[in-house]
Structures are given as structure tokens and as C-alpha cells.
Amino acid sequence: MTDTVRLPLDQARALTVEALSRAGLSPEHCAALADTVMAGQIDECHSHGLYRVLGCVRSIREGKVNATAVPEVVDQAPGIVRVDARHGFSPLAFRLGLPLLQEKARTQGVAALAINNCFHFSALWPEVERIAAAGLAALAMTPSHSWVAPAGGTKPVFGTNPIAFSWPRPGPFPFVFDFATSAAARGEIELHRRAGKPIPEGWAIDGDGAPTTDAQAAMAGAMLTFGGHKGSALAAMVELMAGPLIGDLTSRESQIFDAGLGAAPCHGELLLAFDPDLLSGGRAAENAERAEAMFDAILGQGARLPSQRRYAARQRSEATGSVDIPKPLHDDLLALLA
């Protein structure tokens, strides 16, 4: 059992901001990144919590990330906001593009936010949750690095290519899912490798294209998509929609751009926002009840909605006003301030 350190929320956030700031990140980026990693930590998604600060600092030091980039928001078309992140991190780009995305969705019915040239390290759910908080449904996707083989193939082409969706609900917790189209997250395989444990079947193939449960062989081979050819088709869709469709890199191109540094992937992200009122001809309230009836039918039989675990963790963190992080992580973060 690793020792943990309990940090009050404001102290955890201040530590995050300070560590990022010392690495040279601009105040605007520090604030946006801190919100994102705190959202992960409060929900006890440790891999998307304060742990990510270490990776962000490493990416800044490697020199590819523009730590003071000022994202440029472009009103590209009646239904499109484009944000050129100028090789900075994505959270600030998202934050700056969000108001115009919301405005467009409310007047057009559907609108797209295309973020280009951004270093992406975060989960998508904090973003789609923000859009749901504005009463809009949202769909988001982004490629990553080419680690995942297409169905029937043996060589990596796709990234782990997450898809996230949100639907506004009464109360503070929207319906939200956010999952990789790969069978497992790359980090999970890495954790198995470090622990010297075999990975489950179906996660990966080795360099020769043979199924493997060896984490080391999997990292050197290729990951597999979830759900066979269907997951593979979705992974291809994410590549196309959040890559060529918006004038940005595929996971293969992003991997090449990385040039072996192992930094956060640099590429694009596509977010779509939908106005339930315009799309339903003004019957949003009645239709929200329809959706609630479906959620009741799921919950009423003892099944869970996606994100329920995260929301329960959030309520715990908010009740105590604190988060717990492993002591070694806390030490690493403090070392960044030295």
C-alpha cells in the first residue's frame, strides 16, 4: 500500500499551478491546465489528475510545446469555430473557443469546434461536461499516436482515439461517456509491464502480429481496438473527423511529428455541440423527460450509467474538500518547485 497525502483542494490546485508556472507555462495556460487536472483528481481518475502535471512539465522541457502560446479563435463559418492552439496545450484552446461554439450551437442548431495544432494530454469528459452544463449535447473525438492496429491487420495505424459524448440532465451530473476505441488504454498496458503482470487476451498483438499477453511485447507490437471490426471502424472515423476533416494530423503523422520524443501527441480535436431546443422544434423539456425515462429503465434494472463512479468520487472529494494523492507523486511535484 502506497502512502497517500491528503491535500485541500485549493492547495492541490496551487501546487499544480506553481509546478507548471516554474516550467515556464503562461498564467492563462496554468489556469486552464489546473482546472483540467483538478477535474480528473476530484473524480479520482488518478491517471488524469495531478499525475499529468509531470508529463506536461516533461513535454514543455522537451521544447515542442509552446508554453506561452496564445490560441487564435477564428469564426470560420456560421457553424464552425476554429482555434489554432499554436502548438500549446489544448485546455486553454478549448476554453477560448467554447463561448463561440455555444453561441453558434444555439443559433445554428449544430456547430463544430475544430482545435488545431494542440498538444493533447487530457480526458475529453471535462470538455463535453462543460458543454452539457450549457444545456447542449456534445460529441468529441481526437486521434493520438499510431499504436493500434486496424481489424485484420498487424501494424499500428490508429491512435487510442477516444470518443466522448454528453447529454444534459436535471441536476449537476449529465450523462457522459468517454472511452478509448482501443481495447485498453496505453497506460494500462504500461502499468502491467511495470508490475510484471500479463495483460488480458484481446488487448494487443506482438511485433509478428500474434496475440500476446506479454506487456513488453504488446508495447513493441500493436494494441487492438475494442469490439473487433466495429471498434476499428470507429477508430478510423476518429482519425478522419479529428484529422483530415479539420486539416490536422492523423495518428501516424502525429507519431512522425513526435520524432521519438514520447511527448504528448500534437494534433487536432473535433467537438460538436447540439441544441436540443432547436433540434426538437422547441420541445426540449418534453424530450428531456423521454431521456430520463430511458435512464430510469437502465438504473431501475440495477445497471449503471457511464460516469456514475466518477460522480460518486466527486461528491466524496467535495464533501471532504480535499484529494488524496500518492506520496511519491507529491514528492515529485514538490521537486518541481525546488
Added chain:
Amino acid sequence: MTDTVRLPLDQARALTVEALSRAGLSPEHCAALADTVMAGQIDECHSHGLYRVLGCVRSIREGKVNATAVPEVVDQAPGIVRVDARHGFSPLAFRLGLPLLQEKARTQGVAALAINNCFHFSALWPEVERIAAAGLAALAMTPSHSWVAPAGGTKPVFGTNPIAFSWPRPGPFPFVFDFATSAAARGEIELHRRAGKPIPEGWAIDGDGAPTTDAQAAMAGAMLTFGGHKGSALAAMVELMAGPLIGDLTSRESQIFDAGLGAAPCHGELLLAFDPDLLSGGRAAENAERAEAMFDAILGQGARLPSQRRYAARQRSEATGSVDIPKPLHDDLLALLA
């Protein structure tokens, strides 16, 4: 081996139109439906080919389908076309809404076509393929009847809820996928039942929620989604996006509306169209090459793209100028003309 009957394309289409016309379907609906079932037949998707004419005629005779419905096209918002199908079949509604959807996508960047109150029996790929033929990317989804249990549950909530996507490519064959979010199609389970064969594990659970390979028990129990909780999340998204979001029925509501008749599901459909030129800031040609490089990386390792089998079948059908259908189906169709 069932005997087959080879029909020239024009004769197969004429037989379809005549059978539907005799059942009372208006000429406009006959033409749209004939195009749809011929597209299925030419691609050797037999379950979406001329076989569907029998089901359409049955649905008309059951009296729920409005056989002479004139769909109403509404310019709902700058980014939204709504078509009220007025309880007619969906292909004519799609056909009438398509021009405005394309126009909006080209001027707004992204646009939605919401079809309401339509009886849906066809695959989604003929529709997204039509949108791709106009140089646009497309995403389509529709609920069905509540046959599918959510992950972790035992009772049906979702439909088989297909998702289809298209990406325009040079030449006649776009990148297209179209799959059910259920592990298998309902028709596949029905075919196993008729043949007295067990179904694969993972397709369904029985009325008590236990895994089953018995097709009869599966039909009385619940189907499962593909890909576990991820497929289940996608199925929920389809319900929300093509149901409450556009002011239409969920699969549970559609099942209730059907009132045990077993007709085609009546509900909504959502199609999104994306303009690669506007979304990429005028760099569509360069980005199309990026996409082609990814397809090359898939095909170059011996993996297939979705729809390749259909396209090969289409080339065969076009080369012979004919389709082959089972003799019993031909007999059934001829009987509709008597």
C-alpha cells in the same frame, strides 16, 4: 442449395415497384424504396435487398404506415433541416431532405437532417453514401425497437441502434461503415432460430438474464451490445441523438407504439453532414491525401476497409447487369402481383 432466379436490373426494379404499388404505395414512395432495396440487392446484402419488399408490404397492410404520405421539409434553423415523414417510409423523406442538407453543410460547415415520424426498414449506408457522393462526410444513426439490454443489465432498453459513417474518396467508392451497436443483428438470431442452430456466446441473454446460446430464449430475453460497456454507451447515444434530441421516440417508446404488431420501427433518424473544405479552411485536397495515406496503411498490411465486400459485389452485379435472388423470394414477390 436454394434455386436462384437471375433478374436483369431493370426487371428487378420493375418487380419491386409493381409489388409496392399494388400494396397502395404512392409512386414517389415506390421510386425511393425501389432505389433503396436495389442498392441492397446489387451489393448482395440480401437482407436489405428485394427481401425487404415483403416486409414493407406487410407493414402497409397492417395499416400503420401511411402509404401516400407526403413528407414535409422544414428549414428549421440555419444548420437544421427537419423532415416530417408523416408516418410514411423513410427513403422518400431522406431523398426530399437531402438537397437542403447538402446546401446547409456547404454554407454552415456542418448541418443536421432530422427525420421524424418515419417507418424505418433500410440500412443507413445507402444514405451516407449519397452524402459522400456530394463530397461531404456524414454520420447517421437511428434507434429501433427495444431488444437490447444495457451493459450490466438484463432487460431490453436499446434498439439495435446502427451507426453509419462516410468519407468521400476519389473514385466511386467512399469509405463507409454501417453497423449495429448490438452484438448481432436481430435477423441473424432469427435465422439461427429457424435453422435450429445455437447462437454464439455474447449475443444474448435469456429471460432470467443468464447468458444463452439458444436462439429462441434469446428472442424472448434480450440481445447484448457489441464491445461491452463501450457498445452500450454508444447505443445510449444513438437513442438520445436520434430520439429525444430531435423530438422523437426512443426504442422503448417505438416498441410501445408498435403495440405488438411487429411492423417496421417508427421513430426518428439523425444525419449529420460535414464539409471538408469549410472545416479545413480550404485545404480539402491536401487533407484528402492524408486520409488516403491512412487507407493505404490499412490496405498495405492486408487488412480490409469496411464495405469492401459490398463494393466487390456491386461491381459483379453491374458487370452482369443482373441480380440473383432465391426462387422462393421471387415466387413471393410474384404472388404480390396476383
